[in-house]
Structure formats: C-alpha cells, structure tokens
Amino acid sequence: MTGIDESPERAHRFSGDTDVGLPNPARLYDYWLGGSANFAVDRELGDHIAESEPRIANMARENRSLLRRMVTHCCRQGVDQFLDLGSGVPTIGNVHEIAHRHAPDSRVVYVDNEPVAVSHSELLLEGVDRATILRGDLTDPAEVLNSPITRGMLDLNRPVAVSLLCVLQYFPDTDRLRETVASYRAGLAPGSYIAISHLTTDDGDVNASGVAERIRSSRADHQAYPRDLEEVLSLFEGTRLVEPGVRYAQHWHHGEIAGPTEPSGIYAGLAQVPE
Numbered sequence: 001m002t003g004i005d006e007s008p009e010r011a012h013r014f015s016g017d018t019d020v021g022l023p024n025p026a027r028l029y030d031y032w033l034g035g036s037a038n039f040a041v042d043r044e045l046g047d048h049i050a051e052s053e054p055r056i057a058n059m060a061r062e063n064r065s066l067l068r069r070m071v072t073h074c075c076r077q078g079v080d081q082f083l084d085l086g087s088g089v090p091t092i093g094n095v096h097e098i099a100h101r102h103a104p105d106s107r108v109v110y111v112d113n114e115p116v117a118v119s120h121s122e123l124l125l126e127g128v129d130r131a132t133i134l135r136g137d138l139t140d141p142a143e144v145l146n147s148p149i150t151r152g153m154l155d156l157n158r159p160v161a162v163s164l165l166c167v168l169q170y171f172p173d174t175d176r177l178r179e180t181v182a183s184y185r186a187g188l189a190p191g192s193y194i195a196i197s198h199l200t201t202d203d204g205d206v207n208a209s210g211v212a213e214r215i216r217s218s219r220a221d222h223q224a225y226p227r228d229l230e231e232v233l234s235l236f237e238g239t240r241l242v243e244p245g246v247r248y249a250q251h252w253h254h255g256e257i258a259g260p261t262e263p264s265g266i267y268a269g270l271a272q273v274p275e
C-alpha cells in the first residue's frame with residue numbers, strides 16, 4: 001500500500017498544521033483499510049502493530065461493517081440525522097453514503113480533529129448538500145453541539161444518531177468519558193441513538209494488549225486504552241441498549257443474516273435516549 005506523496009508541499013496541503021512526523025490514529029486506520037491518506041511514520045507503526053496482531057486490518061474492516069449495520073438500523077427506525085464523532089479519513093461506506101441510500105434527505109455532520117481526515121472529508125463532500133465536516137474536539141460536547149456547522153445541518157429537537165466508533169479508546173479516564181457521553185445524551189432529543197465501539201482485551205482471539213503496547217512504546221501522538229465489558233457498559237449509562245446489547249463488533253447484528261466474520265477485539269453497542 002502506498003500513502004500520500006511525502007513532498008513537503010503536498011504533505012502541507014493535506015496535513016495543515018498536523019505533525020506529520022508522528023503517527024496518528026486517523027492515518028493508521030486509513031493505512032489498515034488500504035487507503036492512501038497516510039505517511040511513512042503511520043505505515044511503519046501500522047506494520048509494527050500488525051506484527052503483534054496480524055488481524056489488525058480485519059479488525060478495522062469489521063468495525064466499518066459494524067458502522068454500516070448500525071447506520072442502516074437507525075435509518076430503518078426512521079432516523080435521518082447523523083453526527084459521526086471521530087469520523088476519520090473517508091473510506092468505503094461513509095455514513096452519508098449509507099444514509100442517503102435509505103433516505104436521500106438524511107443530514108450528516110462528521111467531526112474529527114485530525115487535519116488530514118478533515119481535508120479529505122472536505123474534498124469528498126464538495127458538492128454534497130446534506131453532509132458536512134466540523135474540525136473539532138469530540139471531548140467538548142458543548143462546542144460540537146453548539147457549533148454553527150452542527151446547528152446549520154442538524155435539528156437537535158429531533159432524533160439524531162451519534163456515533164463514537166473506535167475512538168473512545170484513545171482517552172484514559174473512564175469517568176470523564178462517561179461524562180462526555182452523558183453530555184451528548186443530554187443535548188439530544190428523546191429517541192436519539194448513541195453508538196459506541198471500543199477496543200477490548202476481553203476477546204481472547206485478538207491481541208489487543210499487544211496493539212496497545214506497540215502504540216505506547218512508539219512516538220505516536222496518541223495512546224490506546226482497551227476497556228473491559230463493565231467499563232464499556234458503563235459508557236451507556238442513562239440510555240436504553242437496543243438488541244442485541246453490547247457484543248463483539250462482528251456479532252452485533254440486528255435482523256440481517258451474518259456473513260463470514262473475523263475476530264475483532266472490539267465491543268459494540270447501540271442505545272437509545274429515553275423520554
């Protein structure tokens with residue numbers, strides 16, 4: 001797989017003010033998914049992590065399949081507004097593409113703080129009326145929910161599906177994460193959905209601790225903090241989990257016939273904001 005041409009000019013155009021010398025989760029994930037929005041440092045760490053867990057690319061693919069199933073489920077429940085937090089570099093099956101297939105009037109706000117992810121999203125969304133990207137920090141729910149970009153696209157008085165897929169694992173403090181999720185919940189209309197997927201060491205088929213350890217011992221601009229079932233369940237406090245509850249990503253299905261799956265090492269759940 002090749003990445004972004006690393007000439008300084010082109011690197012700057014795509015990276016804005018990010019430090020391209022440090023591996024970053026958006027670009028690492030893009031690399032594992034076969035994208036080209038990544039730099040040599042990302043690819044080096046990506047390969048180093050893959051030595052400890054060779055299924056890492058499958059794990060990323062399972063997470064993208066999960067995203068498709070969760071968005072589809074929300075669409076079938078009549079939800080037509082989406083807020084994708086930590087949306088990443090656009091890849092196959094982005095939220096607006098899935099949602100627009102079900103309801104062309106659906107509206108989508110992507111949020112990411114990584115400049116390469118944001119600039120690639122801007123390019124993809126040129127000419128798309130009902131989807132936009134906010135460069136912002138998802139750990140500041142007030143800023144995200146009150147941003148004119150969010151307010152211009154979404155009506156928060158109606159249900160919104162908020163996704164936090166494979167992103168909360170980058171934050172060490174579970175209590176603060178619970179507060180963050182609770183603040184989003186408080187800002188959403190009843191009937192809204194919150195989707196979470198999260199790296200875990202509970203899944204014995206996957207070496208998630210090896211993945212976290214290789215990130216920890218690298219120069220990456222982030223760390224990974226896998227969580228156990230109890231911690232992941234606690235993030236859903238104050239919401240109502242929908243069937244099938246919290247499962248490994250590859251087992252989170254809702255009525256569809258499951259195809260062949262790979263171990264993911266990722267917990268997944270979708271919950272509804274009650275009245």
Ligand SMILES: C[S@@+](CC[C@H](N)C(=O)[O-])C[C@H]1O[C@@H](n2cnc3c(N)ncnc32)[C@H](O)[C@@H]1O
Nearest residue numbers: 026029086087088112113114137138165166167
């Ligand atoms: C592993 S990727 C997941 C992408 C996508 N959610 C998915 O599941 O396919 C994690 C993303 O979260 C973003 N991210 C990390 N910390 C963030 C923060 N504080 N605010 C916004 N985005 C963040 C990263 O830049 C990256 O794009």
